[in-house]
Amino acid sequence: MNVLNENMTEADVENVLLCFPHQPDSCPRAHRFLALKVAVYVLLLATILMTVFGNLLVIITISHFKQLHSPTNLIVLSLALVDCLLGCLVMPFSMVRWLERCWFLGDVFCKIHSSLDMTLSIVSILHLSLVSIDRYLAICEPLSYRMRVTNGTVAICIAFIWLFSLAYSFGVILSEVNITGLENLLILSSCVGNCVLIFNKENAFILSFVLFFIPGTIMSSLYLKIFHVVRQQAKVMSERATVRRTSCEMNVQSSDHRERKAAKTLGIIMGIFLLCWLPFFIVTLSDPFRNFSTPLDVFDALVWFGYLNSTLNPLVYGFFYPRFQRAFKIIISKYVLHLALSTFTI
Template structure:
């Protein structure tokens, strides 16, 4: 037996009885255990955190506002990410194989793209809502109503579904890649040609991200001006205390907006930069690097409840009531006030 034959026999395949099967990834057992443990914790926190937001907003009528309707829909999107997408992506990354067939691969890829786009567009809609609320407060109730928000959310869902499933099922993203990418049995990954990598990245990240950045920058400037006006009006009465409170408000506004944009860019920018550049580099990005960037993007779905839900005092009180009354079964939970 030659050395070449020995090497071929030593290669683990996703489907050993199929000659055109993809090779299985070799990983140490300790590494596989650590990867599964980390990703399972991420999935659990994503599902639990977003479910808590959904239950809280649905349960308390005081939270039924246009802003919270967006947060509710965002939590639903991120919860779907944790339930329908992340578990299957986890197995595919760790094992290096897709075991569920080509049809379910297409469904998974479509859902992955659809939910990712919907999550980003929801965050963009949140920034628009906050902009109107802070920069045009007198017109907010007239401009932003539950019915208008419902139309915007329906449009986001329709666009995300059309784009995600349309791209995958039509396979326009893979036109001209037959000689570059040769998928084997057990392979399940979205590969974009140069045209669609640019179109997809612009429509689904760079344009919404630019809108968010501009709006939050404007919000910060307006909030800073409002804080200065308030401090000037009351400076005659308590000059020292007013100056200190004004500085606190400015720092809090900067901190909040910095956290919002920081997490968004940290999670999504690396993936979309790689997705945009990789086709022009002849797909030289290692598979593990791409999968790591995908999970960094998924991490945003886990952080969204922390940023857009748990961050606000009214939500915190609502969470305490929900957990105390229905999880811990505490009798004094009925005395808590939202």
């Protein structure tokens, strides 16, 4: 965020690389070792490709197999779309901004990029909140679940989440309410090629608590309740176990096992989300009270640690969800390797 130091000598100024060399008020480019820069570019590009194609595989898989067309997987489908869009529309530009310390696309696109970044982050946590509610109803209130939770009701909830997140994020960024009271700081750090998303104390508090800490606490509480109920159900089932079981009992047991497996898998997804984004929101909340003293490289690294959540979600499905695992194998074999596996089922 800092412009050129007034105490720099002429020789120092000549050696400084600028984002826009022909503009005297240009921001300076970051000085990084070439080998380090290339290595980080390769690492981040690999992360972006894994994020895009991994989540694209989830989208194709759920769309292709009717067996996966359930309310829960509809939420997972929308979440995968969020992560895929993040990989396509946000992460590449964030990569260049971090490593070059320059924004080459102008102020308007800077605001659009920041708004999209904020939108997709909010959509992600609200989707995971919806997942936790869905799993809570499925495990703790199974008799009424099928009547109350349908694809239609879930689609309405997803549409509301997207509309709310878009309206909130673009409203905050375009109205510049997030930087009210920070005008003097922005004037001091103003230069051509700068694109940094910062929040004043009020908006940092709202963003962190209302959109992360409070939903995160609610989700954690719901999953603790779910695992408590699952443990009780497993204990009851083991006590009622007999040598001979009817077909109906076996089907109920199999259904209960699938629900518990889904709850465990989605609980892992939620845990990864909280772990990836918690450091970022702690810094976002505390930074305005410390006069924005967090180094930009540290802040960007925390942002990318949060982005990593979008990369890991498809891996969680593949490792912990057998139906997705089998579906992934069929999709890859049939459409990527062109093998005749159309008779396989999941």
